[in-house]
Amino acid sequence: MTEPTPLHRLWLTETVRLREEQAGPLEDLEANRRARAAGGDLPTRIQHRALWLAERDGLLNALRHWLQGARLALLVLALVVIVSGAGMAFAALGNGQAAVNVFWALGSLLGLNLLLLLSWALGLAFAGEHAASFGRLWLWLSEKLARDAQAAQLAPALLLMLQRRRLNRWAIGTVIHGLWLLAMLSALALLLMLMSTRRYGFVWETTLLHSDTFVAVTQALGALPALLGFGLPDTEMIRASGDTALNLENARHAWASWLVGVLVVYGVLPRLLLAVFCLWRWRHGSRALSLDLNLPGYAQLRERLMPSSERLGVSDLAPDTLHSAEAGATALESEGALLVAIELDNQRPWPPTLPNTVRDAGILDSRESRHKLLEQLTRFPPARLAIACDPRRSPDRGSLGLIAELARSAGATRVWLLQAPPGQALDADRLGDWHSALQRLELPFADSAPLNWLETGHD
The missing domain is CATH 3.40.50 (Rossmann fold)
Known part of the structure; x- marks a missing residue:
């Protein structure tokens, strides 16, 4: 990251505000002077001041380390969900020695996914927020992999900044649905590979329920996939599969196409649409992010950064350590x-x-x-x-x-x-x-x- 993006500038500004709120004002005479010289409105000057302080005190490097840790954590989680998705597909079909119970297979492929999807939707509808386990794990891993003590201040500042516009739900939602989409695609890929290299027979079994129930459920679940071109076993084929796996090629193809279609429609597509929706909401909302100038940490900077008159007062206390001179580091054109x-x-x-x-x-x-x-x-x-x-x-x-x-x-x-x-x-x-x-x-x-x-x- 060579130049901080607008989001990163806001993030660093919020981090500096929290730091000063907790540990007291920073030595900022030079930062204030540079912000006044840069010009602009008050939010622009506050961000200019915070960016200079962040670069001086190492927060900018800490942000780079946090972002690197976040990417690495996302890669680790992606590898985990790819393996988990493949494991779900293998658990659903088995090794091909025994007939596949279609509804057990469906439960293995979609059960946990649909339960967590329902949990996310209920949390969003009733609580307004949803602290999903994948999201918490990602933030925790990001901080650990950053390996920078100052990076610990960044995550709380980011969450506070996003909560004011309720953007954290969309940011975490993008990560959650993206990871689940990866898991479903991994399950789908292994499912197709296993079905292409092994011969599977499909049955359904029950002790309490009537065969008509399974016929109705199978046709109801297969209705939407059938609109996309996936196969749907007919009524006689469904009834016949309740006794034993049909050793007919068209029966195996129909059940395999039905299972793949149900996985695509009820597993892959919902996560894909939700990931795209959350990403759209995140990008739309993040562009509207701005500083809350009513916060005490920002309100007290107004006179220092946009003074109504220049006044002399008591100097700030000398710092315990001197910062590097960094001669020649000025970004302005110099002459004379x-x-x-x-x-x-x-x-x-x-x-x-x-x-x-x-x-x-x-x-x-x-x-x-x-x-x-x-x-x-x-x-x-x-x-x-x-x-x-x-x-x-x-x-x-x-x-x-x-x-x-x-x-x-x-x-x-x-x-x-x-x-x-x-x-x-x-x-x-x-x-x-x-x-x-x-x-x-x-x-x-x-x-x-x-x-x-x-x-x-x-x-």
């Missing part, structure tokens, strides 16, 4: 070169003499200046960005977070660790801390001015 400094004191003249093609972004020494520059870089990212830092200061989480955020808004980034002013020396341990921190961010750094690189793109 930019030099920016972070928290320099008055002892150092700034800026240095710059080539005409390099712009000076000044010194970031306040929250307002940082936000203003980040907003500009989000809309107009530079191709090359040099960040000047004073290594006499400690590389705290705030500074490193800002460096990483700046780097994510540029095509390529280098960090310039400035020399100490005349008469002062750099602390070796503190300089080593800077080197270690920038290596963790995977950003190149140097103690000399990268002006030639800013101007030309190479040293």
Whole structure:
């Protein structure tokens, strides 16, 4: 999955909402800024924010793993039902040594299928939902085969999102009827193969019921298949089959065609039609899915993503870990070169003499200046960005977070660790801390001015 589909975007957005509802708000300043820069209405900005957070925190990869697990689980279940369908056909006909009791054979082929089909219909009619065993098993297997701890958050978010439009019944219904259709087709294929390679005789037996009952039932069950061209034993043939299996070729052909026709009409066709119907309802409903903006998790994002006015407030708490800088990962077209400094004191003249093609972004020494520059870089990212830092200061989480955020808004980034002013020396341990921190961010750094690189793109 290279680009998330609209359904996957909604799914990830709902997962992020549940995660924040359970564990508290995420650190989202950059995500909010990128969502505002992307534009669009509120649902579009909420989805843009959630997709960025999902990619940053690993939820997007977890979704890929869950989808892979779902496909593998579906394949496992498909293999199971194919074998089960073949087993039903073999149990119905046996090895050919004894005559086939047509109604026992019919019960083996259709009994469980029709009972579960009736259960699904009753659950849908009276309860409105039906948590079928195949559906629960598929979701459970999908989560287990995903092998990703974060994938556990995806299934509840998907079910909640679908339940609001009652789409889960159609999604699970498509899977259930599709699997049963596969089982019926497997039974039909083996039935035809066995009948083509072995000679079977057909009888019906009873102690309590009258022969007229079996004649009526046989003709009633065979009426619809007969309209499709399948054979139907006549009354005399049905009565004669109650004593012993008729050793007549036309009798065997009539009973075999009747049995195949009943399996097709009452086993294969209902599951096929229901699978197509559920798939149609699912596709029609999934296209109409949207965010419920009345939910608290979404309502409180309105002012942050579509502010009526820009305000300064208290910054969010610093995260426990810094996210990768991912320099050059911006999806926007970048051009030009930019030099920016972070928290320099008055002892150092700034800026240095710059080539005409390099712009000076000044010194970031306040929250307002940082936000203003980040907003500009989000809309107009530079191709090359040099960040000047004073290594006499400690590389705290705030500074490193800002460096990483700046780097994510540029095509390529280098960090310039400035020399100490005349008469002062750099602390070796503190300089080593800077080197270690920038290596963790995977950003190149140097103690000399990268002006030639800013101007030309190479040293």
